[in-house]
Amino acid sequence: MNRRKFLTAAGGAATVALAGCTFGSNPGTSGGTDTLVVGTYSSLIDSPSSSPGAWLKSAFEDEFDVDLVWQTPSNELNHYIQRQQAGVDIEADLYLGLNPDDLVRVDRELDEELFAAAGDVEGRSDIKPGLEFDPQERAVPYDTGYISLVFDGTEMTAPETFEGLLAEEMRGDLIAQNPGSSATGRAFLLHTIKQFGADGYLDYWADLQDNEVQVLGSWSDAYGAWSNGEAPMVVSYSTDQVFADQEGADLAEHQIRFLNDQGYANPEGMAVFADADQPDAARQFMSFCLRPEIQGEIAVRNVQFPATESAELPEDYAELAREPPEPVTFTYEELQGNVSGWIDDWERQFASN
């Protein structure tokens, strides 16, 4: 599952969405070995369940004569955008964990390039065609998640369509997240825009609000409330059962529903910073991440889906991690110039006092 927005989420304990801190030793060179500095979100290296960071670092260092240093500023990609805006050097070579809407924000805010074109990255041709999201080919997808409903099957059966959520018997049954600050909340909002169009989604949300949808701050706020039985359905990831199974929880209480048989895809990409000190090592790392065995390992450890067709996954992986019959997503061009406005309009309607 994609845990990145637990931390940028404006709700929950994430009391700061805009703070830069560096955990990880300071970049520099040690003993003649090159140092590759990779910026990423902190749960990639530090989550309590499983995170691929430590494994990726040692696997990469074993093979290449490079020190990999993780850098996890607490406001994530914004940290680098702000450094660029302030004219301060960027110490990282690569960013891992870039969403399409992140990229839209980068390009909206900065005149000069933050990222360089990816160029020739071995393995890139294996990426599933639907996942490439950068028209300028800077970002290379390395995994993807799908947003779905998770519901307690012992309490209810989730509706099969968006309209079904408006039924009287679903009143007060759904918990979603603030699209302004949470990746799942944003994906769910974008899915409704995909479904009802930019002219119709606000009406749909007005109906949803009448049916007492609860919109909490972050994914962890919402999931915590759902776990406590506040409501039987929550917007979450389609890999939910992987975690539930690890904990020995009753899978009947963790059912997945893809509304309209669709799941909103949230690909994550990596990109080399334009003024990277180690652009070659950074590209080496990108193609390393796209190898079939590494793709499988990242997918399992990050509990996401691989980005490539050729990924080597354990046989039982697909049993618990569900892929939607029809993945949907907005392209970079569709998001560009629209996503902030869509969210602002939603916020103004939903919070109107």
Added chain:
Amino acid sequence: MPDERAADAGGPDDPGERDRPVRRVRAAVERHSLPALAAGTLALLVVVFYYPVATVFVDAVVVEGRATLRVFAGILTDPFYLGELARLLAGEPPLAVVESALSPDRRLGIVGFTAYQAALSTVVSVAVGVPLAYLLARYEFPGRRTIRSLTILPFVLPSIMVAVGFFATFGANGTLNAALGAVGLGPIDLLPSLEAIVIAHAFYNAPLVARITTAAWESVDASAVETARSLGAGPFRAFRDVVWPQVYPAVLMSAALTFVFTFGTFPIVLALGGFELATIEVFVYGLIGDLQYAEGAALALVELAISLSLLYGYLRYEAAHTVRSGGARPQERRPLRPPSWSVRELLPRVGLAVYAAVALVLFVAPIASMVYASLSGPDGLTLAHYRFLLERQATGAAFQVRPWPAVRNSLLFGVAALAVALPMGVVVSVLTTRDYRGRELVDTVAMAPLSVSGIVVGLGLLRGLVFGVDVGGYRLAVGGALAIVAAHAVAGYPFVVRVVAPGLASLDRRLVESARALGAPRARALLDVELPLVWPAVVAGAAFAFALSVGEFSSTAVLASGTGQYTMPIAIERFIGRRLGPATAMGVVLLVVTSGSFLLIDRLAGDRVGL
């Protein structure tokens, strides 16, 4: 320790020749220490607060290199933010606006709603906090000092922990509904709602009210009460005429602080109330998170203006209503067990018993739920989450957050911040209790760190300190442990000021004047005469400064550079995963460590010193 200080200063012994240079130096230090400390305080404020914050606020009025009030005007005339008031500012006829403001479907706007929930939160916090202060200040019972020390514990709890505790306590399947169900009542649907936000704010702020009020109540002079009684005043009359005038400024002060805090509230709203109840700060975070600095900063300035006007109003009022007192001898505390079974003895104790039941539900149940959450897994009780902490400590990679360094750093930063904030706070208290024109303004400016939006401070620190400033071709950047301590001290000293200043102001001026007439420099008069008399307030201020440092999250995260500067709240944040278990276990570590620290602070400070 002040008593040692008194002993070593009061001794006229050994006026030997060889001590003369030492004494001269000491005298010089004493003479210049207050101005020097004042200058240091100002410098620190400018570097870690005013300059960084100003860099962000400039964004509100300078857009694309040009000064403009366009962004401001946009917010002020937008009914979404200011409700019906915006229409007035937009130039609509006042009568029509008043008419619609009186209609049932009037719009409060985000600003109006934020003020509304802050007002509700303040009323509830005061209603919960003052009885606790009464209990702690006026009754003696086993464990009183421990409870008093622990009153500010809620203050340091990260909102995610509070949300966990609240869902487990007040949620649909929570303890409260189980208890109500057992007696055939309920269930009540409390979450998410405005009520839940207000109760959570009381959880955070009632302890603040209680602690500040207790400090004032404990400084009430017993002889004045006894004089009143000997002149024939009944206990109620003596309370109304002698005790209350010295206590209620503290109640008002803590109410003003509560309003300011709850006005700037944000994570609790989104965790327990939902986006329908979004406050100004939620939008400030959203806008700045989306890098829309101009709107974000302008909105934060509107927020700041309202908070500061309120503080300014309060401070003017405080300055005009200082009650002079000697403040020499505390009142005797009554035993909690009634000495006789008369109505007059029983009535307040029955009231306190009812209060205790409410406090148990409000304070103890959520904290107990957090502890329980840290011990429970899908198959019942488990130590797995604590085992995770141990494993992480033993095998965590260098780039991962580990529990022990987090505990150690929190304590180190806390003690260091306390050591800086306490002198700062006392110096500012002295400066703002002198009589001069515009002192309320100085006081308000000194209080600004309390009311500036957290994200603005964070962004300011990032751009102003971490990224640095170009000075003559060099980039001056500040980060790391010293900067963290400085930022914590700047955030914490206003508490010291707000608890200590009213006490200092109410002291009889003749005490200081006598000391000065006897040759004591200002600093020595302060240390030997004034501070011992307001000691409960100094201890409360110290506890607040420490608590603020331990609970602080955003500026720590911004200023930490390199490994090894993370604190307990950051560790909690890092350990939040799909399961909250490891985070709640770390939260319990935070609870235990900070409880121990508060007990230690109060123990070291002594229950009471004075004349």
